[in-house]
Structure formats: structure tokens, C-alpha cells
Amino acid sequence: MNNLTKFKILKPAAEVFEAFVDPSKIGNFWFSSSSARWEQGKTITLMYQEYNAKVNIEILEINTNKKIVFRWGSEGNVVTINLKELDHSSTIIEVNEDGFNENDDNLIYNMIDNKEGWVFVLSCLKGYLEFSINELRTGLVKD
Numbered sequence: 001m002n003n004l005t006k007f008k009i010l011k012p013a014a015e016v017f018e019a020f021v022d023p024s025k026i027g028n029f030w031f032s033s034s035s036a037r038w039e040q041g042k043t044i045t046l047m048y049q050e051y052n053a054k055v056n057i058e059i060l061e062i063n064t065n066k067k068i069v070f071r072w073g074s075e076g077n078v079v080t081i082n083l084k085e086l087d088h089s090s091t092i093i094e095v096n097e098d099g100f101n102e103n104d105d106n107l108i109y110n111m112i113d114n115k116e117g118w119v120f121v122l123s124c125l126k127g128y129l130e131f132s133i134n135e136l137r138t139g140l141v142k143d
Helices: 013-021 107-131
Strands: 002-009 043-048 053-063 067-072 078-087 090-098
Touching: 002 107, 013 067, 013 078, 013 090, 013 107, 090 107
Parallel strands: none
Antiparallel strands: 002 090, 043 053, 053 067, 067 078, 078 090
16 A cells, blocks of 8 residues: 655756755754655655654665655655656656555555645745745644
8 A cells, every 4th residue: 555645846957956955954844853865775764853853764765856765764665756757947856655544444544644744845846945934834733
């Protein structure tokens, strides 16, 4: 079971890619910090300072300006981020999260929650890259 979320970002693929992999940029739209530059084979610690939370991700694959694949924790879902540059000023970003257990009693809730999260992250990314708005990421409220 997987969730696919797509957005059009009016920036070149290189800028979209760097927003994820550069620790100095990720805090402008997603996690408050990243322990290191994302590179294949590395384990990265992502922090949400506002929620006193952290998670490790394992970078499984990097194809510069085209693709990022990571796993949440050591046994979590796998996320594939594909970047398809349409021209030198716009990119389609596709985020596919795979690994949901179809036998889980909370499957529907988990998939909706996941979709909501990716739509929020990509909305924040769009605001950051296209309009230099970097304060949206802290607006999501989870009970």
C-alpha cells in the first residue's frame, strides 16, 4: 500500500533537490534541523524542535536533482521523491510513500494522516521556494 502526492513547484529541479538535502535549507519548510547533508548510505537525524521530536532516516538512494529515496527508521516506510523538471523554471515533485500494512486496523486513518502530512510539507516547500515564506512549517497541529 502506498500514498502518492504530486505538486508543481515553479523552480528548477536543482533548487527543489537542494531544499531537501541541504541541512541549512530544510528548516525553512519541513523539519527544524537535519544532522547532515543527505547522501546515499547515510543515516540522518531530523529534529522537530517545536514538538520535541526526532526521527532517523536512512538514505537509500540519491540521484542528484532527480531522485531521493529514504526509509523512516530502520524498518519504516520507504519514501521516494522524484523530481521531473518541465523546463528551467518548473518541476513536478512526486512523493510516494510505500509500506503501509493493508491488514492494519488503522490503515485508512494512517494513509489519510500521511497524505495530509505530505500535502502540508509540499505546500510549505512551495511557499518557501516560490515566495520566500519560511514560517509555515510550524502551523500543523496534531492532536
